[in-house]
Amino acid sequence: STPLQTLTVAAATPYPIHIGAGLLDDGALLAQPLRGRHALIVSDANIAPLYADRVEAALRAARPELHIARHLIGAGEAEKTLANFSGVIDALAALGASRDGCVYALGGGVVGDLAGFAAACWMRGIDIVQLPTTLLSMVDSSVGGKTAVDIPQGKNLVGAFHIPRAVIADTATLRTLPPRELRAGLAEVIKYGAIVDAGFLHWLDAHHAALLTGDDAMLAEAIACSCQHKAAITARDPLEHGERALLNFGHTFGHAIEAEQGYAEGLNHGEAVAVGMLLAARLSAALGLASWTDAEALRALLLRFGLPVDVPAGLAPEALLARMRLDKKVQASGLRFILWDGAGAARIVADVDESAVLAV
Ligand code: NAD
Ligand code: ZN
Structure with missing residues (x-):
């Protein structure tokens, strides 16, 4: 499962975008951006049953000493809320994530935006790795560093710019996408x-x-x-x-x-x-x-x-x-x-x- 394509995005801290089939099983690739010993996998109720075990197993195999936790939200835009943002923060606190911790956003743009915003805020900003599983998130939301949640007054009204450490797009996940x-x-x-x-x-x-x-x-x-x-x-x-x-x-x-x-x-x-x-x-x-x-x-x-x-x-x-x-x-x-x-x-x-x- 070597990436078919790897691009480097020019940014304050340049980051790679890896694209290829089967990349979610590549523990070395997933672990590459890790600096510390804490990783939180954020995903949704549709995606986690399909892919979260594989991501966690691959990470564990590559880094046996890692403390890994999972945090799931429901599926859909209605879940991109401040309440769910708090949920991700609580999960980071429960994990005891330090400033060198890392959030893995496994899912579409909803998970990526929410997890990215939580990563932008926890201890004023920890690493986020985007693992996009929708075509939209692969070509749009996981790249560029915009993160946000919705409030009743409008979409994406609360958020931050926070560029990812890496984007790993496993094109095989698109086979289960409606x-x-x-x-x-x-x-x-x-x-x-x-x-x-x-x-x-x-x-x-x-x-x-x-x-x-x-x-x-x-x-x-x-x-x-x-x-x-x-x-x-x-x-x-x-x-x-x-x-x-x-x-x-x-x-x-x-x-x-x-x-x-x-x-x-x-x-x-x-x-x-x-x-x-x-x-x-x-x-x-x-x-x-x-x-x-x-x-x-x-x-x-x-x-x-x-x-x-x-x-x-x-x-x-x-x-x-x-x-x-x-x-x-x-x-x-x-x-x-x-x-x-x-x-x-x-x-x-x-x-x-x-x-x-x-x-x-
Ligand atoms: P989404 O995250 O809601 O995913 C769409 C649906 O597909 C969900 O039900 C999800 O559970 C399901 N799903 C995801 N991957 C799957 C897979 N591989 N197999 C089966 N089911 C799967 O929607 P989206 O279209 O990915 O993202 C939309 C969001 O992205 C919006 O909130 C939008 O505001 C945001 N967005 C952000 C940026 C940005 O720059 N940050 C840019 C564009 C869009
Ligand atoms: Zn758009």
Whole structure:
């Protein structure tokens, strides 16, 4: 189980991203970032029965002297709470984790964001190793150092920047991922192609069938390329003062759809982003940036990946616009969008005319 690909992310402390099938059984690789004798594995109720024993056994074999504990939360966005944050802190305290302790986040973005935030806070910051098990977490949430929990007033409102010591993406875990979650992750993969890499967008188009059936080598390739783009952008703009905002392509519309429909039902995040990317493409065409042909090509690509392209019935444009005005990324300067210049190019545009937004 040697990694198929290893990238190094430039950051204050550079960290590796390992990608390959079977990496969760590679004790030496898992233990590489460890500095102390305490490790806490945080996971959720779906993932732990599938993978936690293997991770723990591999770590124990590599480091027999290690004190390892496990902390599980329920599955789903509703679990990304301050209460569960406290639970992880309690588990670190019970383990007696010292400042050289390490948290292993085994799961999707929910586990990664929650465990990452707890690691950022315990003793003002201990190591976190991300073991992402969803495509979305492999290409997005485990890279870049954003951690957070939700509060009733909104998603991700309490959090910290805390870069991981390592990211270890075992592509074999994607075989148990529900197909709908795989497609949601592919929406974020398409996003990277759309905003910065036309060649990648064409590659994705050509290999959509293999990617959708979970072909390991193809997925590893797509993950590596996505991580490279996210790493490059976040290295240039770690705190999102500028360019990092390009990663929000499709997200202003997408977040509005998610908030308006309610998070527990309807489209999931990746699906909402798929619809949002198409709306952003159409808005760009309406404003004379990308062409209508570009927008239509994006729509065809999203459909080939089995992603939705229409705003769910019953969501009124005015209601979505009201949600966008509340988005925490909308600045005092007015509605800000990531607009599209066609395959591989995007830009941040402030003060977008509300009537143009309503029209698309
Ligand atoms: P998730 O963590 O809820 O996982 C989706 C579902 O799949 C869950 O039910 C989970 O239990 C299950 N699951 C996970 N891996 C599995 C596997 N291998 N086999 C079977 N089932 C599996 O959702 P997600 O899409 O991974 O992450 C979404 C979260 O990520 C959101 O909270 C979002 O805010 C966050 N996020 C953070 C960043 C960031 O930069 N920090 C970026 C994007 C998204
Ligand atoms: Zn996203």
